[in-house]
Amino acid sequence: MNLGFVIGVIGVLILSHAGYSTIQYRGLLKITEEEFTGPPLNVVLELIVGLALSMWAALTFPGKFLSIHPDSDENRAVSLPDNSDFMIFNHRGRLFPPEITMKF
Amino acid sequence: MGSSEKRSKDVMSDIPTFSGENLQKNLKVIQNSRTFLSIIAGVLAGIIGFTGLTGFVFYFVVMLITSVGLMAKAGFSADLYFDSWNRVLFDGFLGGLMSFVLFWTFAYDLVHIF
Numbered sequence: 001m002n003l004g005f006v007i008g009v010i011g012v013l014i015l016s017h018a019g020y021s022t023i024q025y026r027g028l029l030k031i032t033e034e035e036f037t038g039p040p041l042n043v044v045l046e047l048i049v050g051l052a053l054s055m056w057a058a059l060t061f062p063g064k065f066l067s068i069h070p071d072s073d074e075n076r077a078v079s080l081p082d083n084s085d086f087m088i089f090n091h092r093g094r095l096f097p098p099e100i101t102m103k104f
Numbered sequence: 105m106g107s108s109e110k111r112s113k114d115v116m117s118d119i120p121t122f123s124g125e126n127l128q129k130n131l132k133v134i135q136n137s138r139t140f141l142s143i144i145a146g147v148l149a150g151i152i153g154f155t156g157l158t159g160f161v162f163y164f165v166v167m168l169i170t171s172v173g174l175m176a177k178a179g180f181s182a183d184l185y186f187d188s189w190n191r192v193l194f195d196g197f198l199g200g201l202m203s204f205v206l207f208w209t210f211a212y213d214l215v216h217i218f
Contacts, residue, residue: 058137
């Protein structure tokens with residue numbers, strides 16, 4: 001999580017630097033009285049780099065995807081310290097044929 | 105809300121069940137990613153100076169790239185993390201549009217007008 005956050009911050013900083021460069025460029029254009037057709041080339045490069053970094057950070061920072069299958073290894077429904085007080089085993093289920101394999 | 109809810113009528117049969125809590129967490133992850141990228145796309149559109157329809161086209165391009173990125177993050181197998189592909193691809197499109205327009209106008213004003 002930390003690396004994604006740092007890369008996101010760097011991406012935002014690069015974008016704001018690109019914005020500041022564009023503001024200065026527009027000031028320069030006002031002095032020379034030309035039209036603004038687009039930001040200069042180095043600003044475009046900075047924007048692309050900033051966008052790539054932010055995109056990478058946006059995909060990794062919010063967190064991993066968790067599996068939704070109930071029988072994958074990280075989705076154990078039984079965890080001993082949580083509900084061992086409420087588990088009883090002396091119920092009618094003892095009459096079922098034992099075909100469920102338990103994971104320990 | 106600590107345990108996972110199983111939606112199954114019969115434990116012994118093979119009706120597909122899934123953990124609702126993990127599904128909601130995954131959807132939240134997608135929503136966060138899309139919102140953040142909508143804001144970034146808005147700032148970018150404002151700095152470059154898009155006006156009118158070009159800006160919206162830019163937003164849809166960024167959202168498509170986001171969808172591809174999310175599919176890659178899920179490993180191209182949505183069955184492991186979601187109940188249908190549509191959630192990965194089309195979930196946060198219109199919600200992000202509002203944020204995009206907000207930051208687009210904000211950045212455009214900052215850079216080009218002020």
